[in-house]
Amino acid sequence: MGEFNKPFDAIVVGAGPSGNAAAYVMAKEGLNVLQIERGEYAGSKNVQGAILYADALEQIIPEFRDEAPLERHVIEQRMWTMDDKSHTGMHYRSDDFNEEKPNRYTILRAQFDKWFSSKVKEAGALVLYETTVTELVRDLSGKVIGVRTDRQGSPIMANVVVLAEGVNGLVGQRSGLRDEVAPESVALAVKEMHFLPRETIEARFNLSGNEGVVIEAMGTITKGMTGTGFLYTNEESISVGIGCIVSDFAETNVTPNELLEAFKNHPSIKPLLADSECKEYAAHLIPEGGYKAIPQLTGAGWIVVGDAGQFVNAVHREGSNLAMTTGRVAAETVVSLTRKREEMTAANLAEYEKRLAQSFVMKDLKKYKGIPELLHKNKGNFFGTYPRLLSQAMQTWFRVDGIDKVSKEKAIFRNFRETRSLWGMMGDAFRVVRAWR
Amino acid sequence: MSDVMTAPRAKVEEKLFQNRYLVDAGRPHIKVKAHTTPSASLLAMTTLCPAGCYTQTESGQVEVAADGCLECGTCRIVTRKTGEIEWNYPRGGFGVLYKFG
Numbered sequence: 001m002g003e004f005n006k007p008f009d010a011i012v013v014g015a016g017p018s019g020n021a022a023a024y025v026m027a028k029e030g031l032n033v034l035q036i037e038r039g040e041y042a043g044s045k046n047v048q049g050a051i052l053y054a055d056a057l058e059q060i061i062p063e064f065r066d067e068a069p070l071e072r073h074v075i076e077q078r079m080w081t082m083d084d085k086s087h088t089g090m091h092y093r094s095d096d097f098n099e100e101k102p103n104r105y106t107i108l109r110a111q112f113d114k115w116f117s118s119k120v121k122e123a124g125a126l127v128l129y130e131t132t133v134t135e136l137v138r139d140l141s142g143k144v145i146g147v148r149t150d151r152q153g154s155p156i157m158a159n160v161v162v163l164a165e166g167v168n169g170l171v172g173q174r175s176g177l178r179d180e181v182a183p184e185s186v187a188l189a190v191k192e193m194h195f196l197p198r199e200t201i202e203a204r205f206n207l208s209g210n211e212g213v214v215i216e217a218m219g220t221i222t223k224g225m226t227g228t229g230f231l232y233t234n235e236e237s238i239s240v241g242i243g244c245i246v247s248d249f250a251e252t253n254v255t256p257n258e259l260l261e262a263f264k265n266h267p268s269i270k271p272l273l274a275d276s277e278c279k280e281y282a283a284h285l286i287p288e289g290g291y292k293a294i295p296q297l298t299g300a301g302w303i304v305v306g307d308a309g310q311f312v313n314a315v316h317r318e319g320s321n322l323a324m325t326t327g328r329v330a331a332e333t334v335v336s337l338t339r340k341r342e343e344m345t346a347a348n349l350a351e352y353e354k355r356l357a358q359s360f361v362m363k364d365l366k367k368y369k370g371i372p373e374l375l376h377k378n379k380g381n382f383f384g385t386y387p388r389l390l391s392q393a394m395q396t397w398f399r400v401d402g403i404d405k406v407s408k409e410k411a412i413f414r415n416f417r418e419t420r421s422l423w424g425m426m427g428d429a430f431r432v433v434r435a436w437r
Numbered sequence: 438m439s440d441v442m443t444a445p446r447a448k449v450e451e452k453l454f455q456n457r458y459l460v461d462a463g464r465p466h467i468k469v470k471a472h473t474t475p476s477a478s479l480l481a482m483t484t485l486c487p488a489g490c491y492t493q494t495e496s497g498q499v500e501v502a503a504d505g506c507l508e509c510g511t512c513r514i515v516t517r518k519t520g521e522i523e524w525n526y527p528r529g530g531f532g533v534l535y536k537f538g
Contacts, residue, residue: 038526038527038529038530039530039534040459040530040534043535043538044533044534044535044538045508045532045533045535046535046538047535047538048538050538108537108538109535109537109538110535110536110537110538111537111538113538129529129530130529130530131529131530132526132527132528132529149529150528150529151529167510168510168513168526170525170526180514180517181514182514183514183515186514188485188487188509188511190487192452193537237537246485246511246514246515249485249511250478250481250485250515252484253484254484255449255484255485255487255489256485256487257448257449257452257487257489278452278455279455279536279537280455280456280535280536280537281449281452281453281455281456281507282456282507282535282537282538283487283488283507283509283511284507284509285509285510285511285514
């Protein structure tokens with residue numbers, strides 16, 4: 001690649017939501033941007049549930065609804081606590097979500113990322129596909145000044161390198177910018193795409209037009225491991241998947257495929273997928289370590305965005321919006337420094353962290369900083385004992401069998417007390433409140 | 438009952454046939470280093486790998502056949518301390534090509 005003689009204003013590594021957001025904003029503001037993506041097309045390596053949170057994208061491309069490949073806007077959220085035969089649901093459905101500018105959409109990442117990438121090119125960035133960045137290039141002072149790729153040629157130089165390389169983040173890790181991700185801080189999720197005629201989906205989920213439903217599930221479906229399952233309606237398909245913390249998986253003999261099969265065959269899920277045709281099986285890691293797992297985000301000539309920075313709010317299942325927001329904020333920082341003709345030093349780029357601290361990204365992650373550890377240490381109770389107790393309580397309460405209601409109430413409380421003890425329950429309640437606030 | 442509901446639970450190998458791959462023939466992106474006894478972490482990959490790429494031989498060593506790899510990186514993270522595998526992304530353009538993601 002000897003043709004790139006003049007350094008770029010910025011090189012972006014990766015074309016997922018964070019990299020595309022960063023590249024788009026910088027190119028749109030007139031910077032000379034090179035983006036490098038290892039996949040044949042943007043999205044070909046990317047996996048997500050997937051829910052798009054409109055607000056984060058709207059701040060970057062306000063008119064995205066007119067052209068982005070969106071599946072369904074979400075009008076109903078179902079939160080399920082499951083045991084082996086039941087689910088106890090908390091559903092929220094509102095016609096308010098049928099608004100002119102809907103708030104959440106289901107998307108297919110391979111298609112969405114390809115569209116986003118086309119916008120990056122329209123904005124003026126140069127995008128190289130099928131090219132893997134192998135290492136960073138530094139000057140004698142240690143400042144990052146460019147990258148090497150698996151293509152032949154000399155290194156490509158830039159004033160700053162934006163690392164939007166995803167959860168595995170090989171370039172940053174191998175360059176010593178951050179530690180390897182710990183198996184306790186990351187979930188392995190597997191997912192299938194099940195196709196059905198759109199009328200079938202609409203009838204099955206009580207939908208019309210482009211309305212959509214999303215289900216998030218927890219309980220015995222993860223067999224005592226920390227994790228969740230999900231089922232999202234797309235236009236003509238259903239995304240179904242399940243994920244658990246990698247270190248939990250490593251301690252069990254359950255294969256991810258078996259776990260997904262068991263989830264799909266759960267009596268509450270199976271009818272929703274009946275007669276569908278599976279067309280893809282995918283796997284991906286999700287950063288789950290939260291605030292405490294966030295690595296160093298900036299240094300001389302480099303800046304980290306998206307999953308590579310562990311920007312996922314595991315409690316609210318938000319990730320792509322944090323990715324786009326960190327990508328945008330990083331880009332705005334670089335644009336502002338470039339305009340002021342300031343150097344991309346560690347001290348100057350630290351402005352990115354200051355800006356993030358003021359945004360929902362850091363505020364939310366900070367709020368839930370204790371949650372990952374809480375769930376991990378108490379996984380037997382939160383993903384086994386309590387879901388079973390809840391189901392038993394519901395069944396005792398709803399089954400009409402000649403037993404009086406006072407006796408039923410007593411039986412329910414006795415079951416909780418004997419299974420988990422009063423002290424145990426009080427301790428769990430205290431721990432949840434402490435981690436939540 | 439439909440076919441889906443009565444069919445035996447799908448094996449992972451059958452699922453991988455639905456995916457698109459561009460295999461970089463002769464250049465596997467994951468290699469297991471020579472060993473006599475695998476660590477618990479490496480052995481765990483025989484169940485943990487979502488694509489079933491890892492198997493144990495009769496003599497007890499763990500092997501990898503990465504053609505069906507989904508590039509999640511789980512094996513890389515699980516064996517990060519033992520250093521028993523060499524993991525790189527496939528060369529640009531090669532490997533899994535998600536149609537839907």
